[in-house]
Amino acid sequence: MSIAGHLPAHHPLSTRTAFKGLRPLGRGLVDYEPATLWEIDTATLPPPLRRLRREARDFARSVIRPHALAEDLEHGPGRDAVLAAAARAGYLSDLVPWPLGSARVSTYTRPFHFGICLKMEEFTAACGGLGLMLGAHGLGAAPIMLSGDLDAMRRHLLPVVRENRAGRPSIFAYAITEPSAGSDVEEGEGASRRGRPGMVARRVTGGWKLDGRKVFISGGEIADSVTVFAALEGEGMASWTCFVVRKGSPGFSVPRTELKLGQRASGAAELLLEDVFVPDENVVGGLRNGWAINRAVLNYSRIPVGAIALGIARGAMEHAVDWARATPLGGKRVIDHQEAQLAIAQMAMDTWAMRSMVWRAASEWTARQAVAAATKAFCGDTAVRVCETAMELMGDHGLLHAGGAEKAYRDARLTQIYEGTNQINRLAVIEDQMEELSRVPGVRLSTVQEASA
Amino acid sequence: MATTEALTPDRPAVRLEEADADVLLEAIATFADRVVRPAAPLPETPPTAEAVDAVAAAATELGLFAATDPDPLALWGAPDEPRAVGLAVQALSTLASAHTAIAFHLHQLALGAHLARRLGSDAERVLPVLQGRNGLARGALARLLGGRPPDPEDAALLAEYFPHGTDARPLLVQAAHGWDHAMLPALADDGTLRWELWRREDLRPARIEHAHGLEGVATWLLRPVGEAGEVMDADGAGATRLLVEALACNTVAVLALALGALDDAWARARRYVEEREQGGAPIRDHAAIQLLLARAAATRTLARTTLGNCGLTASSADDLAHAARLRLALQQPIAQAATDCLQVFGGYGYMRDYGMERVLRDVRHLTLSFGSSTDLALFVAAEELYR
Numbered sequence: 001m002s003i004a005g006h007l008p009a010h011h012p013l014s015t016r017t018a019f020k021g022l023r024p025l026g027r028g029l030v031d032y033e034p035a036t037l038w039e040i041d042t043a044t045l046p047p048p049l050r051r052l053r054r055e056a057r058d059f060a061r062s063v064i065r066p067h068a069l070a071e072d073l074e075h076g077p078g079r080d081a082v083l084a085a086a087a088r089a090g091y092l093s094d095l096v097p098w099p100l101g102s103a104r105v106s107t108y109t110r111p112f113h114f115g116i117c118l119k120m121e122e123f124t125a126a127c128g129g130l131g132l133m134l135g136a137h138g139l140g141a142a143p144i145m146l147s148g149d150l151d152a153m154r155r156h157l158l159p160v161v162r163e164n165r166a167g168r169p170s171i172f173a174y175a176i177t178e179p180s181a182g183s184d185v186e187e188g189e190g191a192s193r194r195g196r197p198g199m200v201a202r203r204v205t206g207g208w209k210l211d212g213r214k215v216f217i218s219g220g221e222i223a224d225s226v227t228v229f230a231a232l233e234g235e236g237m238a239s240w241t242c243f244v245v246r247k248g249s250p251g252f253s254v255p256r257t258e259l260k261l262g263q264r265a266s267g268a269a270e271l272l273l274e275d276v277f278v279p280d281e282n283v284v285g286g287l288r289n290g291w292a293i294n295r296a297v298l299n300y301s302r303i304p305v306g307a308i309a310l311g312i313a314r315g316a317m318e319h320a321v322d323w324a325r326a327t328p329l330g331g332k333r334v335i336d337h338q339e340a341q342l343a344i345a346q347m348a349m350d351t352w353a354m355r356s357m358v359w360r361a362a363s364e365w366t367a368r369q370a371v372a373a374a375t376k377a378f379c380g381d382t383a384v385r386v387c388e389t390a391m392e393l394m395g396d397h398g399l400l401h402a403g404g405a406e407k408a409y410r411d412a413r414l415t416q417i418y419e420g421t422n423q424i425n426r427l428a429v430i431e432d433q434m435e436e437l438s439r440v441p442g443v444r445l446s447t448v449q450e451a452s453a
Numbered sequence: 454m455a456t457t458e459a460l461t462p463d464r465p466a467v468r469l470e471e472a473d474a475d476v477l478l479e480a481i482a483t484f485a486d487r488v489v490r491p492a493a494p495l496p497e498t499p500p501t502a503e504a505v506d507a508v509a510a511a512a513t514e515l516g517l518f519a520a521t522d523p524d525p526l527a528l529w530g531a532p533d534e535p536r537a538v539g540l541a542v543q544a545l546s547t548l549a550s551a552h553t554a555i556a557f558h559l560h561q562l563a564l565g566a567h568l569a570r571r572l573g574s575d576a577e578r579v580l581p582v583l584q585g586r587n588g589l590a591r592g593a594l595a596r597l598l599g600g601r602p603p604d605p606e607d608a609a610l611l612a613e614y615f616p617h618g619t620d621a622r623p624l625l626v627q628a629a630h631g632w633d634h635a636m637l638p639a640l641a642d643d644g645t646l647r648w649e650l651w652r653r654e655d656l657r658p659a660r661i662e663h664a665h666g667l668e669g670v671a672t673w674l675l676r677p678v679g680e681a682g683e684v685m686d687a688d689g690a691g692a693t694r695l696l697v698e699a700l701a702c703n704t705v706a707v708l709a710l711a712l713g714a715l716d717d718a719w720a721r722a723r724r725y726v727e728e729r730e731q732g733g734a735p736i737r738d739h740a741a742i743q744l745l746l747a748r749a750a751a752t753r754t755l756a757r758t759t760l761g762n763c764g765l766t767a768s769s770a771d772d773l774a775h776a777a778r779l780r781l782a783l784q785q786p787i788a789q790a791a792t793d794c795l796q797v798f799g800g801y802g803y804m805r806d807y808g809m810e811r812v813l814r815d816v817r818h819l820t821l822s823f824g825s826s827t828d829l830a831l832f833v834a835a836e837e838l839y840r
């Protein structure tokens with residue numbers, strides 16, 4: 001097994017052979033057995049997380065991947081099958097640790113979102129859309145988890161976790177975006193200038209009545225519970241409050257799901273709330289704390305979005321490499337051509353850089369805005385580049401849906417847009433570093449200042 | 454069988470008056486608005502085969518396709534005349550700004566008709582097949598067209614570009630439904646190049662349902678196996694010259710179509726940035742948006758200036774080399790500019806009913822068809838280094 005342009009492993013000048021000839025100490029220092037990049041990275045993890053990564057990959061390959069292409073074209077039975085299997089496997093109840101949920105406590109040597117990142121990379125390597133469908137559930141539940149509101153956790157999170165543990169999928173969705181406000185709900189300065197919020201909560205006896213529309217809600221059409229953010233009547237964005245709204249509540253409807261470029265297995269729904277009554281106990285984290293909760297959720301979710309981008313990119317690379325291994329060109333395989341090897345190496349480098357950043361970012365227990373936003377923006381942009389390279393490698397075969405790379409490209413493009421466009425995420429880095437960045441410049445800059453005075 | 458005379462007729466001198474070109478371009482702009490755009494009124498719904506055929510019929514009436522050779526006012530009616538090529542670039546980009554896939558079809562019909570005319574065939578609705586199994590044969594084609602006898606490695610690559618004989622692996626081509634014949638370049642056993650006219654049914658076309666971009670144009674697998682193709686010309690030099698010309702026209706056309714698609718994206722983005730607000734102000738006022746659109750504007754200007762004002766012709770080996778270099782330089786920036794235009798829409802850009810994502814796919818398609826950037830780079834390198 002060798003590739004054109006490279007020495008076979010048994011050649012005396014190959015490192016595979018040459019290292020074996022060193023003295024034992026030297027061999028111990030430099031020699032190693034061949035391993036895939038996936039195995040090399042996995043080996044750096046603590047054993048429980050290695051297991052988590054391996055199991056997620058097996059699940060993705062056996063359950064998600066077989067439905068990926070069909071669900072991208074049209075919603076069929078695949079989504080339900082994947083949801084049911086994910087519930088049975090514990091992937092919808094791992095929001096909380098055992099014994100209440102299915103997350104293994106042993107994985108908490110790293111922050112809980114580290115495990116989410118491992119999972120999301122594997123799921124989205126198989127299918128960006130189905131991966132998002134599963135991931136959006138965790139996003140919908142995140143406001144409850146991050147609010148510190150134990151009552152809300154008991155009342156709203158645990159019953160859902162119990163249902164999922166029993167193998168009956170029960171899904172959360174996260175609803176912040178409004179028709180006239182995409183970036184304004186993801187960025188403080190814009191929110192502060194915003195006029196009338198679109199979703200308003202009016203006080204009534206025993207609770208609130210919510211009125212307004214939310215758009216582009218991932219998984220909104222299949223969600224049983226939605227964490228909806230609304231301003232209190234007569235107040236601005238500072239009054240934003242998080243409410244848990246149940247599917248089937250009178251006045252709640254899903255008038256539309258979008259036709260999207262990619263990640264199509266996961267719907268982007270419009271939610272219409274017409275005087276939907278929400279009892280007081282469905283307020284999460286207290287009145288007027290919605291903005292803080294929202295920003296916290298974005299800090300925690302943008303790192304997994306980086307992992308989604310990474311997974312999609314890896315999936316594209318795998319499709320392209322499979323094609324290059326199998327396709328003859330000019331009497332040899334495509335992979336035997338040097339230009340193809342350069343493209344593959346570039347994709348491997350890019351995905352490795354993304355993974356390094358995601359794992360580093362997810363290793364901090366508190367998700368910082370600058371770190372999360374930088375990870376999301378870098379990975380989103382890099383993922384699109386990797387997918388372009390994968391399609392480029394496959395040439396006009398890269399245009400075929402069946403080849404997988406074009407779907408990955410369409411899927412990846414969304415990671416530059418959702419959870420704040422990558423422009424908004426770059427500005428989020430600045431906002432979070434404002435103390436450092438607005439500091440009075442040091443002496444070394446004095447010459448420049450004098451020159452500009 | 455046609456003879457090589459068909460390729461080198463005693464052609465009258467071509468002279469295209471600027472005023473004539475202006476009138477025609479105005480007519481094409483009107484045609485794009487009134488005929489092409491309504492053929493696919495909803496961005497999320499591709500045009501039907503009937504609608505595409507109707508546009509092609511209307512284009513024939515308009516005089517878009519040449520009736521004589523040469524005809525500088527028709528699309529690809531005089532590839533050796535700079536103004537006629539400039540006219541083709543402008544016509545195609547205008548049509549593509551209304552609908553890229555339909556414009557692509559009109560280009561193919563025009564080029565197919567041009568090939569048929571030059572080869573003395575009266576076949577109609579001829580699909581030019583200029584793409585091998587994997588693009589442009591990684592430089593081997595450029596070396597062949599430059600007169601370099603193929604070494605064994607090039608011969609193996611050329612066997613992919615000219616896939617005849619017993620190899621049953623199919624060719625992948627993009628074409629609207631409306632074609633009856635295909636014109637394929639072929640390499641005879643003795644190494645001479647020739648053209649073959651195949652009837653559609655002899656190619657056993659199989660449609661691939663789902664592909665990226667150019668919706669309205671289908672992707673087909675063709676199997677040119679056996680002896681069913683009618684040999685059009687036995688003179689290798691003439692056939693080679695015609696392949697060079699066809700490739701040059703096609704290369705220029707792909708760029709012009711991509712530029713037109715970018716024009717469409719630009720116009721939509723330009724409107725949107727004034728309507729949409731963020732932070733209480735039109736998003737036009739944000740530097741983040743300005744940077745995206747400034748890059749797109751610069752790319753449009755660069756592409757339009759380069760393509761429109763350089764006296765490009767599309768008939769000689771030098772023309773082909775020039776066109777390939779231009780495409781290599783411009784195709785990726787155009788694709789990036791289209792994606793920048795989409796980005797200003799945020800979430801709405803990702804939704805099919807806003808039309809931006811279609812442009813993105815169309816431009817990506819054009820980046821990969823007829824040689825990916827890598828393939829094109831190797832073509833250019835071969836032309837530069839082995840000439």
